[in-house]
Amino acid sequence: ASEAEEKDLVIIGGGVAGYVAAIKAGQSGLKVACIEKRGALGGTCLNVGCIPSKSLLNNSHLYHQILHDTKHRGIEVGEVKVNLQAMMQAKDTSVAGLTKGVEFLFKKNNVEYIKGTGAFQDEHTIAVNLIDGGETTVRGKNILIATGSEATPFPGLTIDEKKVITSTGAIAMQEVPKKMVVIGGGIIGLEMGSVWSRLGSEVTVVEFLGQIGGPGMDAEVAKQTQKILQKQGMKFKLNTKVTKGDAEGEGVTINTEAAKGGKEELLDADVVLCAIGRRPYTNGLGLENIGLETDDRGRLIIDQEYRTKIQHIRAIGDVTFGPMLAHKAEEEAVAAIEYLTKGYGHVNYGAIPSVMYTHPEVAWVGQNEQELKSAGVKYKVGSFPFSANSRAKTNLDTLGFVKMLSDAETDRILGIHIVGPNAGEMIAEGVLAIEYGASSEDVARTSHAHPTLSEAFKEAAMATYDKAIHY
Numbered sequence: 001a002s003e004a005e006e007k008d009l010v011i012i013g014g015g016v017a018g019y020v021a022a023i024k025a026g027q028s029g030l031k032v033a034c035i036e037k038r039g040a041l042g043g044t045c046l047n048v049g050c051i052p053s054k055s056l057l058n059n060s061h062l063y064h065q066i067l068h069d070t071k072h073r074g075i076e077v078g079e080v081k082v083n084l085q086a087m088m089q090a091k092d093t094s095v096a097g098l099t100k101g102v103e104f105l106f107k108k109n110n111v112e113y114i115k116g117t118g119a120f121q122d123e124h125t126i127a128v129n130l131i132d133g134g135e136t137t138v139r140g141k142n143i144l145i146a147t148g149s150e151a152t153p154f155p156g157l158t159i160d161e162k163k164v165i166t167s168t169g170a171i172a173m174q175e176v177p178k179k180m181v182v183i184g185g186g187i188i189g190l191e192m193g194s195v196w197s198r199l200g201s202e203v204t205v206v207e208f209l210g211q212i213g214g215p216g217m218d219a220e221v222a223k224q225t226q227k228i229l230q231k232q233g234m235k236f237k238l239n240t241k242v243t244k245g246d247a248e249g250e251g252v253t254i255n256t257e258a259a260k261g262g263k264e265e266l267l268d269a270d271v272v273l274c275a276i277g278r279r280p281y282t283n284g285l286g287l288e289n290i291g292l293e294t295d296d297r298g299r300l301i302i303d304q305e306y307r308t309k310i311q312h313i314r315a316i317g318d319v320t321f322g323p324m325l326a327h328k329a330e331e332e333a334v335a336a337i338e339y340l341t342k343g344y345g346h347v348n349y350g351a352i353p354s355v356m357y358t359h360p361e362v363a364w365v366g367q368n369e370q371e372l373k374s375a376g377v378k379y380k381v382g383s384f385p386f387s388a389n390s391r392a393k394t395n396l397d398t399l400g401f402v403k404m405l406s407d408a409e410t411d412r413i414l415g416i417h418i419v420g421p422n423a424g425e426m427i428a429e430g431v432l433a434i435e436y437g438a439s440s441e442d443v444a445r446t447s448h449a450h451p452t453l454s455e456a457f458k459e460a461a462m463a464t465y466d467k468a469i470h471y
């Protein structure tokens with residue numbers, strides 16, 4: 001970037017939030033530059049998050065299925081082995097293809113890609129420490145902060161990404177650890193715990209709360225999911241907190257205690273995965289140079305149009321409020337650019353799905369039963385088990401259920417919770433239903449192809465206002 005040139009928009013961070021905003025801005029005819037320090041576009045999601053974890057989840061599931069789930073299907077297999085190096089290679093190939101793809105889209109949409117670390121010099125000027133050496137500055141009429149998040153460290157345990165790891169170490173291990181302790185039974189703990197458990201590790205998940213799944217998961221779904229994962233070999237210690245850890249010497253020792261105090265226990269492991277949540281990342285961004293502050297959880301404070309108190313500086317994605325999800329970041333990116341170019345934008349925060357890519361998958365949108373109860377909302381429940389669904393039966397994949405919650409008076413759908421095969425794809429229908437303000441009867445009276453898993457969705461809807469046919 002030349003020092004004199006002023007862009008319409010400078011974006012700091014090339015993750016999902018930043019890169020989608022950059023493409024949208026380019027498409028809208030803005031002169032736009034995107035600064036990214038990692039040396040590859042796509043941020044956490046493409047490089048060390050969504051994509052590599054799903055590659056490992058998919059391939060470890062295939063392995064696990066070949067080991068344990070073929071005989072009764074009439075398939076006999078010989079010796080089955082994991083080649084971890086090749087599995088990691090497959091993951092890296094997927095990641096590289098996608099990050100390069102984003103770079104191509106930048107070129108296609110006239111986005112200038114600046115490889116380096118950006119920091120505010122003043123309200124319109126970003127100083128960039130270039131990856132290839134040297135420095136430059138870039139000026140923007142508008143600036144978008146999309147610097148994402150990082151793993152919250154566990155106090156007293158130093159992350160080395162070998163023995164004491166975050167998700168970043170968990171997607172890159174060179175060998176299968178014999179014993180693995182996971183601190184935190186949220187989405188990362190369960191997804192990465194699943195991967196290594198399937199590949200042969202003895203995995204124990206320590207969770208502070210009385211249920212797994214992290215924030216938002218329906219309690220009934222969490223309970224059933226826990227049972228299923230236990231059957232697959234994972235161990236759980238709920239209502240238990242980790243008080244400290246010791247990684248000196250060989251292996252790691254973890255001290256746990258009942259969440260309410262009292263019962264103490266020592267766990268030893270070869271590897272400890274810290275998965276207690278993520279926190280916004282604004283290190284080195286120079287916020288102090290422009291007087292921007294974050295809240296008590298490190299989030300940049302914004303208004304409904306994603307503006308900070310400095311009106312031409314916006315923030316979206318993990319660095320600000322809301323669920324730390326790639327598709328949420330993507331929605332905000334489009335909306336933020338529309339606010340900038342048209343003056344209006346739209347994100348429906350009540351219709352953002354969550355998916356956990358274990359097997360079976362867990363997916364939900366809207367409110368769960370705990371939330372509705374504590375808000376005093378009167379609601380109806382319709383459930384349908386996959387064990388009564390013809391396609392799940394033919395696939396010999398019948399664990400789980402679909403649960404629909406709708407308003408007791410109006411029948412408007414308030415929440416949908418699924419644990420079961422393909423839940424992550426199926427939830428899209430639920431998101432659309434909620435987005436369109438559908439009632440459970442609307443869904444129930446919509447024809448669903450037979451035999452498909454999505455008939456379980458339709459029948460759960462039928463059961464919400466009337467009765468299911470097949471159960």
Ligand code: FAD
Pocket residue numbers: 012013014015016017018035036037038042043044045046048049050051053116117118119146147148149167168188281283284285316317318319323324325326327328329
């Ligand atoms: P990020 O993706 O973190 O991107 C921010 C970028 O900004 C980074 O690349 C960083 O290098 C760069 N940056 C920071 N500071 C500077 C600076 N000063 N100068 C230049 N560049 C800077 N979400 C889902 O929806 N589905 C999933 O399946 C899923 N799986 C996940 C699995 C794991 C293991 C993890 C950790 C996360 C997962 N997530 C998933 C969450 C998802 O990755 C995030 O919500 C998403 O990446 C947020 O996008 P973002 O652009 O806000 O931030």
Ligand code: NAI
Pocket residue numbers: 183184185186187188189191206207208209212213214215240241242274275276277278323324325354355356357
């Ligand atoms: P999380 O917030 O989902 O779960 C953290 C869990 O750790 C909670 O259940 C919490 O009660 C527990 N915990 C906290 N401190 C603890 C302690 N001291 N001892 C024991 N348990 C403790 O966070 P996680 O799993 O780290 O994931 C971070 C974020 O990344 C997610 O919230 C999600 O936004 C995103 N993500 C999304 C994925 C997806 O969409 N499939 C996959 C992976 C991550």
